[in-house]
Amino acid sequence: MKQNAPFETGCMHCNVRLNSVFKVLDEDQVNDLCIHKSCAVYKKGQYVFTENGLPAGLFCINSGKIKLTTTGYDGKEQILRLVKSGDIVGYRALLSNERYNCSAVTLEDASICIIDKKYFFDAITSSPKLMFEVVKKMSNDLKVAEDHIVSLSQKSVRERMAEALLFLKATYGFEEDNQTINVSLSREEIADYVGTSTESCIRLLSEFNNDKLIFLKGKKISIINLQKLIQTANIED
């Protein structure tokens, strides 16, 4: 299909490479990378890898959005990270030589490349620049996780809900209208990220909608009063 054309022409012409950890590679290295990767198209809702699985390589998102999710207690899901094109996925388990501790599921149709494990280790060993890019990525994920811990420990569900919407906006941006968050998540998925019940999530979104902070249309959420949403996300006493 025509829309997949750039995806098929290799890493050198990959439209997201300069947005990824591989931006630091020179032309020869990119060509080398290209030889050691293979790509696949995933339908919405497909698993890219699953909890407890063994990593066979590094995933790099060409297009599409992905959630990293783990099964907590009582079977309840927890969304740990949200991933967009240009991001690498599955690097943690790969680098520490462990099994995956979460599953990766596509939130929409996606094109994803997998980079051979052995090649990846060679590449980061021979290219400190690439290694530092990966390290920076992990460092950022750690920072985001620790921010999330503080939020979960100290904020109300209401505050975290507002914060989550700002986070979604920061991660996926707006659509052309400049106010609709460019991702479709079910209420349950949002709840699984915020750490609340689906009902509370629905209730709070309705409330924000009534208070004209946001505008709901199906799964689409538009931010119509950013200022007040930011306020709501912070302490409000």
Next chain:
Amino acid sequence: MKQNAPFETGCMHCNVRLNSVFKVLDEDQVNDLCIHKSCAVYKKGQYVFTENGLPAGLFCINSGKIKLTTTGYDGKEQILRLVKSGDIVGYRALLSNERYNCSAVTLEDASICIIDKKYFFDAITSSPKLMFEVVKKMSNDLKVAEDHIVSLSQKSVRERMAEALLFLKATYGFEEDNQTINVSLSREEIADYVGTSTESCIRLLSEFNNDKLIFLKGKKISIINLQKLIQTANIED
């Protein structure tokens, strides 16, 4: 002072080096490391570094225990990580070339070395083994943080409290009596780790004490019914 003697004789004879990321260095590299570090003794409660500060190097704990803590909303503290001898501290900000996003405070008198920033970057660039050790450390911290997120999202305060005691035991071990957790934290500090109020923390510890899961003596906590504590840490319905 005599008790500091091994600490003063350099990295080659450091009693915790084989327990640290530097275990992978050969003799020459260790001697090189030794030249580029300096050591200091800290009193209990001292700051090793503070939030928003710029990293000057990598800290390596020779002895003593440390908490990494961040100021959340309304000035409330959040303990993000607990650190023991042999651990490195401050590596995240250093590697990603950012300011510290948390403070490091000693929980008891401590001996801590600081390894020169420039040297450290040279060392990890020239020694992939060392780099991988540091990466593994960060990978583990990320995993622990994400486990904490799931716990905060899905467990009750009571469950998290029991979990925290098991975590303290796993981190710092027992004293000679084989049941007293080898760390002294105030109730407030425990609350700041668990993500609850000081009162709830006190109340739950009292309750565990009454229920003979633990035995309290001042700040010392002994686990006297591990089985039941493990049960309490999990879902109990």
Next chain:
DNA sequence: TAATTTATATGATTTATATCATATAATGCC
């Protein structure tokens, strides 16, 4: 297109936990 399933919505009730209040114990300090 009707039938079934799943998602969203909202009300009613319960409950865990924060908050406020006060007491006692422990610790640090002049």
Next chain:
DNA sequence: GGCATTATATGATATAAATCATATAAATTA
């Protein structure tokens, strides 16, 4: 060693948010 401060303890109350229940809307599939 007595005084001030801080930490621990515990009761009373308020409340946010979970849970249970039911209704409606949307999406899937037969």
